[in-house]
Amino acid sequence: xxxxxxxxxxxxxxxxRLFTMNTSPVSLPRLLPVWAGVLLAAFSGILMACAFIxxxxxxxxWIGFLPLLTAxxxxxxxxxxxxxxxxxxxxxxxxxxxxxxxxxxxxxVSTLGYIPLMIFYGGLFxxxxxxxxxxxxxxxxxxLPDAKLAAKERRAAWKAWAMGDILPSASAxxxxxxxxxxxxxxxxxLIPGFGWNNLGVALYGNPLAQWAEYFGxxxxxxxxxxxxxxxxxxxxxxxxxxxxxxxRTVPWDFFILVAVLLTMFVVGMCWTARYSxxxxxxxxxxxxxxxxMAVQLNLSQKEKWDPANRGSIxxxxxxxxxxxxxxxxxxxxxxxVKNGAEASLDMPAWVIWPExxxxxxxxxxxxxxxxxxxxxxxxxxxxxxxxxxALRNGICNFILLTGTDDIYLSDEGRVARAYNCLTxxxxxxxxxRPHAKAMLVPFGEYIPMRETFPFLEKAFEASxxxxxxxxxxxxxxxxxxxxxxxxxxxxxxxxxxxxxxEDVVGSWVRRFVRQEPQLMVNVTNDGWxxxxxxxxxxxxxxxxxxxxxxxxxxxxxNTGVSVALAPNGAVIADLRDSxxxxxxxxxxxxxxxxxxxxxxLYAMLGDWAVLVCFLAFAVLLLxxxxxxxxxxxxxxxxxxxxxxGATPR
Numbered sequence: 104x105x106x107x108x109x110x111x112x113x114x115x116x117x118x119x120r121l122f123t124m125n126t127s128p129v130s131l132p133r134l135l136p137v138w139a140g141v142l143l144a145a146f147s148g149i150l151m152a153c154a155f156i157x158x159x160x161x162x163x164x165w166i167g168f169l170p171l172l173t174a175x176x177x178x179x180x181x182x183x184x185x186x187x188x189x190x191x192x193x194x195x196x197x198x199x200x201x202x203x204x205x206x207x208x209x210x211x212v213s214t215l216g217y218i219p220l221m222i223f224y225g226g227l228f229x230x231x232x233x234x235x236x237x238x239x240x241x242x243x244x245x246x247l248p249d250a251k252l253a254a255k256e257r258r259a260a261w262k263a264w265a266m267g268d269i270l271p272s273a274s275a276x277x278x279x280x281x282x283x284x285x286x287x288x289x290x291x292x293l294i295p296g297f298g299w300n301n302l303g304v305a306l307y308g309n310p311l312a313q314w315a316e317y318f319g320x321x322x323x324x325x326x327x328x329x330x331x332x333x334x335x336x337x338x339x340x341x342x343x344x345x346x347x348x349x350x351r352t353v354p355w356d357f358f359i360l361v362a363v364l365l366t367m368f369v370v371g372m373c374w375t376a377r378y379s380x381x382x383x384x385x386x387x388x389x390x391x392x393x394x395x396m397a398v399q400l401n402l403s404q405k406e407k408w409d410p411a412n413r414g415s416i417x418x419x420x421x422x423x424x425x426x427x428x429x430x431x432x433x434x435x436x437x438x439x440v441k442n443g444a445e446a447s448l449d450m451p452a453w454v455i456w457p458e459x460x461x462x463x464x465x466x467x468x469x470x471x472x473x474x475x476x477x478x479x480x481x482x483x484x485x486x487x488x489x490x491x492x493a494l495r496n497g498i499c500n501f502i503l504l505t506g507t508d509d510i511y512l513s514d515e516g517r518v519a520r521a522y523n524c525l526t527x528x529x530x531x532x533x534x535x536r537p538h539a540k541a542m543l544v545p546f547g548e549y550i551p552m553r554e555t556f557p558f559l560e561k562a563f564e565a566s567x568x569x570x571x572x573x574x575x576x577x578x579x580x581x582x583x584x585x586x587x588x589x590x591x592x593x594x595x596x597x598x599x600x601x602x603x604x605e606d607v608v609g610s611w612v613r614r615f616v617r618q619e620p621q622l623m624v625n626v627t628n629d630g631w632x633x634x635x636x637x638x639x640x641x642x643x644x645x646x647x648x649x650x651x652x653x654x655x656x657x658x659x660x661n662t663g664v665s666v667a668l669a670p671n672g673a674v675i676a677d678l679r680d681s682x683x684x685x686x687x688x689x690x691x692x693x694x695x696x697x698x699x700x701x702x703x704l705y706a707m708l709g710d711w712a713v714l715v716c717f718l719a720f721a722v723l724l725l726x727x728x729x730x731x732x733x734x735x736x737x738x739x740x741x742x743x744x745x746x747x748g749a750t751p752r
Contacts, residue, residue, distance in 0.1 A: 132178045137189055140174035144193040144233075147171035148200025154305040155205045156643060157636040164305035168331035171197050175237040176335070187234060194233025195226035202226075205300050208635035224294065228286040235282060236332075239727050240275040242268075242339060247347055257348070265340060265352045272336035273356060278723040280329035281716035288321050288713045295542055295608060302327050304644055310371025311364070312672065313378075313650060317704045319609055320647040322712040326364065333360055378653055378671035380696055385655070385670045387698025391620050393588055393596060394694045395667070396431075396451035396501075397659035398423050399678055401688045404630045407459070407661065416461040421494060424454055427690030428498045450499040451692060452589045457661040458506035458523070458603055458626040465507035465526070466535065470514050500590040503528040506602065506626040509537050520576040523548060525600040525626050527586055539578025540602035542611055548575040581614040583621060588697075596697050599654065601625040606645035606656070609705070616652050616706040620697040623648060623656035629663030634686055638663035646672040651705045655695040662686065667693035 151167035153160045174193045181189050202225035210217040245267065248260030283302070291298020303323025306312040315323055337354045344352055377384050386392055400419055406412055431450065467475045495501060504527050511520040522539035529536075540548075583597030599615040599622070606612065606625040615621075625645065629638045642664045649656050653670040664685040666677040676693035679685050704711075 135178035140193050143170040143174035144196040145200045148197045151201045152204035155300050156639045161305045164327045172335045190237030191230045191234045195230035198226040198229030208632045208637035211632045211635050228290050268340050269356045276329045276333035279332040280325045281720040283328045284325050284716040310368050313371040313374040315650040318712040319705045375671050380669040380675050385696040385699040391698035392694050394449045394451045395453045395657050397455045397665045397691045399665045413461050454501045455659040456505035457659045458628040460505050467510045538600040541578045542605045583615050597621040599623040603627045612648050613706045621654050622697050625658040628661040653699045665691045
């Protein structure tokens with residue numbers, strides 16, 4: 104017993120010597136000034152904004168957190184209320200700069216709305232993230248090995264010191280990434296349809312984006328977030344060893360993370376090929392495709408909503424449709440002559456006009472839901488019916504999908520309800536099948552608490568320069584609309600009808616998914632944002648619905664980006680002028696695959712991975728709090744000192 108006791112005491116004494124500081128303790132970096140932290144946080148916000156359109160440097164999302172983490176974790180710990188306020192301030196500055204730059208286009212709609220939106224919405228969630236990371240997941244001050252040890256013992260001590268940092272680094276990285284995902288989900292929940300520019304969106308075009316099929320785009324934010332936090336911790340570890348020992352260690356933990364990401368990258372490349380527009384998995388060996396044509400007039404809001412323009416706008420839509428058909432025929436003939444073969448052309452089966460295609464409400468109904476036959480707008484449309492039929496019969500028969508309003512009147516003749524709809528016309532206007540929009544845009548389609556706070560309506564009108572009119576009523580249906588794959592065909596495709604911002608709300612769109620041939624059709628009017636980057640950001644965010652659900656999408660914009668997207672999110676065709684600008688008048692023709700009928704994990708379970716992230720964060724936070732209570736040793740200058748010195752921050 105005495106022999107073993109002596110050996111134990113000797114071993115304990117040896118380990119203690121290994122981690123004893125020099126007689127003169129290593130000085131810790133001084134407290135980082137608040138102004139320096141604010142500048143670092145602002146720079147971090149600029150980097151993160153550059154990851155999104157209009158700059159579109161996607162690589163910035165991998166390093167965007169690093170300056171912010173430096174502001175939170177470098178130098179001595181800030182204690183008490185001042186520390187809490189400083190950490191929250193850094194996160195708030197980061198969020199305001201990040202979202203203030205990337206969502207600058209909100210100012211095009213309403214300056215009065217932009218300022219409070221950025222102050223609250225932009226800074227709130229990043230501020231919470233920075234507060235938690237600064238208070239609970241700051242790197243511990245750990246004692247350094249004694250510099251007076253023999254070379255062999257010193258190398259062993261530094262190796263053990265580095266190994267001891269792996270688990271805390273992994274815990275901080277996983278907790279930080281999981282928390283960011285939860286806060287991103289909360290941001291989209293706070294204002295439905297406005298969870299734009301999630302970090303996962305910056306991965307568009309990267310094979311890693313294909314994992315949205317399982318997790319959804321919100322959880323894709325986990326990937327760059329965990330990489331950034333882990334990278335910062337590894338750099339801190341390596342820097343400490345280089346400064347105090349002049350040697351480096353192999354960051355095996357970070358290499359494992361990189362290996363996992365590379366594996367996910369390779370798998371994503373395989374999925375990109377599997378769901379390409381030409382693959383049998385999505386075309387059904389070429390049998391299940393729908394040729395479509397989207398028409399875009401590129402009208403300003405002033406032109407579009409002027410009732411005096413209704414006739415000219417409607418005729419322009421018809422003329423543009425006719426000209427688009429003729430151009431397709433001529434190109435097919437020219438190609439046939441060039442190749443010495445017969446002309447082969449799959450004419451558009453569906454023609455898609457954008458949201459609120461012309462400044463009239465297409466249908467008025469009485470209190471029972473019956474349409475009024477003698478309304479001016481109906482008479483107007485009827486007067487143009489011969490033109491529509493001539494176009495269909497003379498050039499190409501097609502099914503028309505367009506944005507309309509559906510107005511219900513009370514018995515007194517007043518507007519009782521109004522719906523913003525995507526309507527399908529298989530023949531004349533008596534065949535109309537409207538589907539009402541469910542996800543309404545606040546201060547765009549309705550004013551929250553309008554009756555309670557009347558000043559909100561006046562403030563909106565003063566800022567936007569237009570009257571709000573009546574509040575729209577949200578639709579309730581989540582059933583796809585069956586549309587013949589060709590005019591007169593018995594085979595149908597389930598249209599997932601999306602109006603305006605609905606195409607960016609994955610949790611809503613997934614409800615339409617059925618195990619059948621389907622196609623997402625989005626009609627939108629992005630003219631509210633003029634020629635800002637909102638138009639490009641809109642379709643980029645919408646592209647992830649294709650990946651999440653493995654369904655193709657066609658978007659017809661009044662002003663914006665009219666584009667056709669494959670089930671892997673890739674662009675099949677889009678409408679742009681010679682300079683690459685989407686702000687042009689014309690048509691976009693494309694053949695979209697609809698053969699993929701599988702139900703993805705995200706379509707089945709929705710944001711299940713967000714719940715997993717929440718539980719993981721809760722466990723890691725409780726573990727961290729429990730470990731903090733067990734820390735022994737005095738606190739000096741805001742730093743836990745377990746011996747005569749500690750790891751520099």
